[in-house]
Amino acid sequence: MGRAPCCDKANVKKGPWSPDEDATLKLYVETHGTAGTWIALPTKAGLKRCGKSCRLRWLNYLRPNIKHGDFTEDEDNLIFNLYNQHGSRWSSIASQLPGRTDNDVKNHWNTKLKKKKKLLVAAGKTKLQTMSSTETSLPQTISNSAGFDSVAQFQIPNVSPSSFSDMVPGGRGYGRDEWGLMEDWGCYFSPDMVCTMFFKEKNGKLCL
DNA sequence: AATGGTAACAACCGCCCTCAC
DNA sequence: CGTGAGGGCGGTTGTTACCAT
Missing domain, CATH: 1.10.10.60 (Homeodomain-like)
Known part of the structure; x- marks a missing residue:
């Protein structure tokens, strides 16, 4: 038997993040941190996203001091x-x-x-x-x-x-x-x- | 202008590791 | 000590923009 999925795949949104979702996640993490676990965060923040997806979005795009663009x-x-x-x-x-x-x-x-x-x-x-x-x-x-x-x-x-x-x-x-x-x-x-x-x-x- | 190919980047998948219980 | 949940990570895929024909 395989491992239980980390979230309900049928009820989570996939694909590119909208500006609204970004704003919601950013505001929530800046206010509450990860609220214990990433898995629980989407529910608490009101996002229909997998916790892992939220973590990735935060780490790769939303967190402060991220440098995008050309590499020197x-x-x-x-x-x-x-x-x-x-x-x-x-x-x-x-x-x-x-x-x-x-x-x-x-x-x-x-x-x-x-x-x-x-x-x-x-x-x-x-x-x-x-x-x-x-x-x-x-x-x-x-x-x-x-x-x-x-x-x-x-x-x-x-x-x-x-x-x-x-x-x-x-x-x-x-x-x-x-x-x-x-x-x-x-x-x-x-x-x-x-x-x-x-x-x-x-x-x-x-x-x- | 339309189409096909390619590059760049965002996001997902699934495995492995860690740690609390 | 064993087990399982959550997090971390590398590989891969999907999407979009751009360029050449």
Whole structure:
């Protein structure tokens, strides 16, 4: 037997919240708090909504100091970094971004940053494959002070900084390698689109 | 101008964790 | 200690706006 539903699904409204509902919820929470439990709140506040829906609406939209709209480049970089550390622990990531909600961060990742990351890795992989066929040795190890084994520096080919605006000029990206070529990677784009990539090698070498 | 495709974001679903009883 | 209710969270879907053809 499954768990009992948290509310009477037949008698609760679903879909977008109206301004009136928002006002009612906001006023109630600001006056009474959650009144003990979110489950009981809709009844007390006179809302025909599921308690969980009220909680989500409050946390993601109505509570004070919520920041909506464009993410800054610094925020993007921080998300990249935190995603590399925590994976898809959106609440942990959002807690490091004042005014951002886990839902916001998650949506931003799924709609923009995931693609950005893919482009970054693809650009690096293409360059590495080119280098492996035209150069006699792998990129020289410049420094491993940050825990990386190799550093490659190159200009992104055939791409002007302006057309590269979807990536992170002047910023950096980190990630887990999706092809299994490296243990880990990171990269930095200077404003003139020189890319510096860092690699942790797999089994002691870069397997290109 | 109409239509189809895509991006962005809001909201829901359902599982897992915590904690009171 | 076991159980169940409520809260938290990540994944997914639905809706709307925008853009290209």
